[in-house]
Amino acid sequence: MQIIYEREIKNNIKKLDDLWNNDSTFIFLPDHSGINNKWLKKSIEKIPNKYCKDHFALLTSGSTGQPKIVIGNKERSEKLAFLLHEVQFSDPVKATILALPLSYCYAFVNQWLWARVHERSLMFTEGLKYPDRLKEVLLNADNAMLCLIGAQVPLMERYYSNNDFPGVIRVHFAGGKFPQRQIEIVEKIFPNAKIFNNYGCAEAMPRLTLRKLEESDDFSNIGKPLPGIEMKTGSKGEILFRSPFRAIGFIDKEGSRFLSDDEWIPSGDFGEEVSDGYWKLKGRSNEVFKRYGEKISLPQLLDTVNKQWNGQAVFYNVKDKNGEDAHVLVLSPQPAKEDIRRLLQMFRKKHTRPHWPLRIEGVSQMPLLSNGKIDNLKIKLITDKIIFWEQIG
Amino acid sequence: MTNVEKLKQLVIDVFLLDDNEFSLEMMRDDIETWDSLGIVSMAVGIQEVFGYHFTPEEAVAIRGVQDIIKVLEAKGISFDE
Numbered sequence: 001m002q003i004i005y006e007r008e009i010k011n012n013i014k015k016l017d018d019l020w021n022n023d024s025t026f027i028f029l030p031d032h033s034g035i036n037n038k039w040l041k042k043s044i045e046k047i048p049n050k051y052c053k054d055h056f057a058l059l060t061s062g063s064t065g066q067p068k069i070v071i072g073n074k075e076r077s078e079k080l081a082f083l084l085h086e087v088q089f090s091d092p093v094k095a096t097i098l099a100l101p102l103s104y105c106y107a108f109v110n111q112w113l114w115a116r117v118h119e120r121s122l123m124f125t126e127g128l129k130y131p132d133r134l135k136e137v138l139l140n141a142d143n144a145m146l147c148l149i150g151a152q153v154p155l156m157e158r159y160y161s162n163n164d165f166p167g168v169i170r171v172h173f174a175g176g177k178f179p180q181r182q183i184e185i186v187e188k189i190f191p192n193a194k195i196f197n198n199y200g201c202a203e204a205m206p207r208l209t210l211r212k213l214e215e216s217d218d219f220s221n222i223g224k225p226l227p228g229i230e231m232k233t234g235s236k237g238e239i240l241f242r243s244p245f246r247a248i249g250f251i252d253k254e255g256s257r258f259l260s261d262d263e264w265i266p267s268g269d270f271g272e273e274v275s276d277g278y279w280k281l282k283g284r285s286n287e288v289f290k291r292y293g294e295k296i297s298l299p300q301l302l303d304t305v306n307k308q309w310n311g312q313a314v315f316y317n318v319k320d321k322n323g324e325d326a327h328v329l330v331l332s333p334q335p336a337k338e339d340i341r342r343l344l345q346m347f348r349k350k351h352t353r354p355h356w357p358l359r360i361e362g363v364s365q366m367p368l369l370s371n372g373k374i375d376n377l378k379i380k381l382i383t384d385k386i387i388f389w390e391q392i393g
Numbered sequence: 394m395t396n397v398e399k400l401k402q403l404v405i406d407v408f409l410l411d412d413n414e415f416s417l418e419m420m421r422d423d424i425e426t427w428d429s430l431g432i433v434s435m436a437v438g439i440q441e442v443f444g445y446h447f448t449p450e451e452a453v454a455i456r457g458v459q460d461i462i463k464v465l466e467a468k469g470i471s472f473d474e
Contacts, residue, residue, distance in 0.1 A: 292430065341411075348409035353430045356409075392407050392441065393434035 141167030174198035180219030
């Protein structure tokens with residue numbers, strides 16, 4: 001089984017095409033995955049022989065930062081790329097601009113594989129690591145599609161608030177919270193783009209639902225399941241799905257697990273169908289917990305924070321002195337005293353005490369994963385955080 | 394900082410009040426955040442700031458800021474400005 005890293009295909013995308021054309025299964029990894037070779041070797045040994053042909057594997061870290069190898073089937077993923085073309089109205093799109101790591105499942109299927117099966121161009125950039133280079137590509141875009149995650153919007157605002165890129169006609173968001181509150185910025189920067197909220201997970205390889213921006217003004221509305229995909233809410237409120245495009249199985253530190261066609265697979269989020277087939281997210285499994293008998297939803301609290309705070313904000317889980325699950329709010333950049341006062345007033349008005357964070361901390365910069373998401377594991381370990389407020393008791 | 398100022402800051406911090414909301418006549422019923430967990434939090438805060446540990450009975454019997462002052466004055470902590 002061949003292992004290939006992103007750096008190997010940056011100047012030679014044909015290498016990835018060759019691997020796709022080849023029968024053998026391959027593993028496509030980011031340059032800085034943080035996984036050790038021993039773990040990788042052991043993981044590969046766990047892949048049954050029947051999946052050593054016609055499949056591919058990607059590494060996902062998700063919001064927990066724990067590595068997980070997800071195995072997909074080439075034919076299934078090609079079918080999804082065709083379906084995405086239809087439901088995302090991608091026919092007028094001539095090219096797709098890469099602003100995320102290509103080994104990220106979302107970019108891999110929605111951009112590289114889509115471009116491959118529809119014979120469109122894929123334009124490599126190193127994303128917002130080099131904003132000036134990305135800007136040049138965006139300025140020269142002609143009927144292009146861009147796939148982003150919500151966390152990139154504040155950076156785009158910082159770099160491109162005086163620019164617009166009319167050549168981008170599709171902007172997709174996935175891989176985290178949809179930036180509903182900052183959507184005016186997105187619309188300003190990409191005045192001709194149709195904007196979509198995509199929802200899925202690596203196990204879905206990766207897509208489950210889709211919503212056009214104009215269909216709702218609620219960031220947690222993830223739209224309707226794609227044709228062929230079934231979704232339901234499990235007994236604990238978790239989203240379960242069955243999909244003809246799903247991953248075949250995955251390997252993580254717990255071991256390997258291969259999925260069956262009739263199996264309902266958890267997406268890792270809580271959610272429910274709300275009306276007319278639309279689904280609404282209620283948070284990730286580790287983002288909803290009980291504290292002093294009250295159900296705490298970190299996404300809901302984050303919504304409160306975002307109403308008062310224009311920077312980045314994230315919660316991480318801790319135990320309080322009594323051993324109860326609790327949460328700490330981290331803000332970036334460092335807040336002013338007045339920001340903290342306003343936030344606390346907002347918490348007081350909107351939530352009872354168990355919902356209040358144990359502490360409010362500030363960091364000058366959020367640590368990011370290679371896919372651009374905030375690294376929830378690292379954020380706990382940063383030592384030079386400033387504590388701006390702490391609950392007494 | 395006087396003891397009144399210390400108490401004011403503590404009440405503001407525990408119940409997330411705005412500065413101008415605080416008064417020495419403030420009653421528990423005036424503040425929606427003075428809930429059961431707030432009582433515990435207030436008791437811990439009193440111990441941290443004034444070094445006195447409320448008994449459970451004292452903590453529960455407190456109806457307002459003046460009650461806190463009375464308990465603390467009875468333990469020799471002065472609030473005369």
